Amino acid sequence: MSHNLPADLRYTKSHEWVRQNPDGTVTIGITDHAQHALGDIVFAETPEVGRELAAGDACAVVESVKAASDVYAPVAGRVVAGNGALGDAPEKINTDPYGDGWLWQLAPADAAALGGLLDAGGYEKVLAESAE
Amino acid sequence: MHASTGAPAAPREPTIFELSRPGRRAEAQMPPRPTSNAVPESLRRRRRPMLPEVSELQAVRHYTRLSQLNFSIDTHFYPLGSCTMKYNPRGCNQYAMLPEFLARHPLAPESQGQGFLACMYELQEMLKEVTGMRGVSLTPMAGAQGEFAGVAMIRAYHHARGDHARNEIIVPEAAHGTNPATATMCGMKVIEIPVNADGDCDIEALRKVVGPRTAGIMLTNPSTLGVFERGIAHLRALVHDAGGLLYYDGANLNAILGKVRPGDMGFDVIHMNLHKTFSTPHGGGGPGAGAVGVGERLLPYLPIPVVGRDGERYRYLDERDLPASIGRLSGFMGNAGVLLRAYIYMRMVGREGMQRIGEFATLNANYLLARFKQEGFDPAYPHRRATHEFILTMKHAARDLGTTAMDFAKRLLDFGYHAPTTYFPLLVPECLLIEPTETEAKEALDGFVEAMVAIRKEATEDPARLKGAPYTLPVRRLDDVRAAKNLDLTWKPLA
Amino acid sequence: MAFIPHTSDDVREMLDAIGVGSIEDLFDEIPAALRCKPLDGIPPAASEMQIGRLMSERAALDGRPLNFIGAGAYEHHIPAAVWAITTRGEIYTAYTPYQAEASQGTLQTIYEFQTMMATLTGMNVSNASLYDGASALAEACLMAVRANRRSKSSRILMPRAVNPTWRKCVHAIADNQGLVFEEVPFDPASGQTVIDALAAYEGQDITAVVMQQPNFFGVLEDVDRATDWAHAHSALAIAAVNPTSLALLKPPGEWGEHGVDIAVGDGQPFGVPLSSGGPYFGFMTTRMEHVRQMPGRIVGRTLDLDGRPGYTLTLQAREQHIRRGKATSNICTNQGLLMTAATIYLAIVGAEGLERVAAASMERTAGLVAALETVPGVKAAFSGTRFHEALLRLDRPVGPVLEALARRGIAGGYDASRDYPELGHALLVCATETKTGADLEAFATALRAVLA
Structure with a gap:
């Protein structure tokens, strides 16, 4: 099974993706695999702007009819934006998980922490293992 | 057995609000309007609530018609696994609704309640006997509240011993979702352990997680997988030796009624679902009753009130009698009217009948399972005896035909059978959890098997037919995504 | 054999199909040491006639004061029609409406109930019932802790004039999660909660303020001031109300400048007999913005495959069967039958x-x-x-x-x-x-x- 895993992103075992922005912030969302597993998404809740997150904090929720999933902060930092457009159109997470379906943006406390995340190949391995 | 096809849809029953006309009312049901209104101006309601204005006949007809859109035990075979949809004897309802019982205020003096309290006391005694526990409190209002009481008692027990480190509750992954939800509600941390391929708890996994932080373990036995937990004695020793307590989720008590008692298995606390095992009605989603039973160690912590007896007189035991109680879980003593129904049921079934319940519930489940095996369906645990329920997995149909367990469930409705429980427990793919109960006759079971066989034939010949089911009910399959996205939770008049 | 239909021929055929010699063989996986003795503590079976007589005698002992x-x-x-309909088998013996297509009667009734409770309390949304008023107040306090993200304290101001048994129940349920309750006194002359006493909490982190209207003494409270105080101090306002009184009194949704955040109460006065304390039902309504923090079942209207309207349980991702340890509450079975009685009661009166x-x-x-x-x-x-x-x-x-x-x-x-x-x-x-x-x-x- 092939996965849609853009090579320019970083990933977590808990199925978040992270994009580094030119201004030093990062954008975070859930992977194509995760949105598939959840099914039609009906609601998303993003963290409040200004909130300080520790790595691994459950800070967002993505909900389908049959499941609700916490989304975790991949790295520590301060929330600088949430994707307000998801309020009216949570299905963007299904249709464009790496684009319009982003969840929130973060100013990382330590940019080096990003180095500890998975690359596309590493995440693909995680998916392959869990499929067994 | 013929499923009708494409019958014309019945006209939609409008909401009661659409039947409303300004000024219409059921005059016989209201007192005359008083002349005074002593409510201070600042606290008065300014706009009337939008309640319907209908005649008594309109209301009666509307809700009677709505009732006719339901499946129920009284109208359909209802093999809903883990729910024990057995016959609810009408006599239980009639005698629980005697006018004196209905009119009795919960705070009326005990001298004006000796009849009611005698029933409650005897019910406690009978529940102690069938479960092998030392004390019973009837107050929890549903299974989930019984679970809450149970975990709260475990917590109180450890705290009373000065042991505040025990904040973990172990739950098998197959457990009902209420178990972990309850543990969280009690401020506990949930530790899940796996079950092995035969459906028994993974003892090695348990051994790894028990320890000085273990408050207790929550178990259903027979488990939600429809099999008896054979390692129970071993499991008990492991948890007790580590200082934890054992909690019995009584969801499946019907299977072992009169055969095995949770107290004899070594459980410290249990809740019973009186609306399952003791046949009080489900009422379209309650009321339930989740009485709890405890062993010696947890006696002081029972939720209050409990009914006690001083000589010939019955009275409530409260904070003064049980100062270490976990307290009150309801405004009075829980779902008293439900408890009366359970009492009447137990008296009608009696000593020997109680044992036959477990026997015939098990006979019916094993017969159904045998018939399904004969017809080539796949049990999830083919090498195990069924208890009062069992699981079929439809994974082969899903893989080969693209028809899911849900498609079978929906098509069964067209054949006049309520669907089994679908997609629970989560760890068996495409599962149907089937519980026939002891009150169904062999003919009903045979009919159900025939319907499943016919549906499987349809699935091979025309899978799309299943995907579109049901066809003969008041509505076809509903759009759950739309329901959750465009929330329409109250009726609003057209502007 | 009470309620068991099997003939001896049935039993033989069924055992043959299973391939065992006796019913007893079906219990062969249960360790012999665990098998129980006869249940001598249970009386022998009584016929319906016998039990009917016994119950009538017991009822007579209670009398009709x-x-x-x-x-x-x-x-x-209670209009006679209420329970004549509520005890119809199609309502009385139905399960929770998980199979929506086979439960449209129950589901539409819940939708109508939600509408009635929302309009009565002046709030946006209602759930399908909780156990009773006391436990509903406990759930409201737990919900306020989840919903009030600005507060970290889990401290709730609870007037002493709130029903004392409800307060005990709130403690029994909510203390386990570390909630702290501060008592607000009442004025011994008027019987009203002293709103000025709230000033003692100025500048502190308070999660919610509870007000009961009327209070336990039957006295009407100055709910507007209490609600406004809560909102001015970043606390949520929780109303506990007598539902009958809502016909005359300002609904919680209109208390103060903005209305309360959560309203709860015991629905018993709506067509439910006193019956020694239950079954009654609790109700809970809230604002739409808090709906995902609300415990209990909720029904929504949607469309079926043919585009016709129909009803289904919705927002289930809040609930224990999906969220397990992270659910809003462990509640599943609620008080459906009593909710039905109340809906019929309100339709008639x-x-x-x-x-x-x-x-x-x-x-x-x-x-x-x-x-x-x-x-x-x-x-x-x-x-x-x-x-x-x-x-x-x-x-x-x-x-x-x-x-x-x-x-x-x-x-x-x-x-x-x-x-x-x-x-x-x-x-x-x-x-x-x-x-x-x-x-x-x-x-x-x-x-x-x-x-x-």
């Missing part, structure tokens, strides 16, 4: 009937207080405006007085002195629309005789 007790459960007229019931009850209680105050040794305790209950002070301990009244066939009220020792010999009485002038006189006459 003339009831003047309220204190959280209220005797109102309507806004006009409910207003009359509320106003008549208020008037009867005023009449009762006037009648009882003519008895030497009896005085009304509070000056605040009452709804349909009143706290009286007697010149002697209440317990023996109630026992003496019971012997005269009168359930004369609730002895509040244990819950409120500071009030002395306190008796809480209630008269609803069910009581006639002659009933009030009978109570006064009996009390005069008892106190003489």
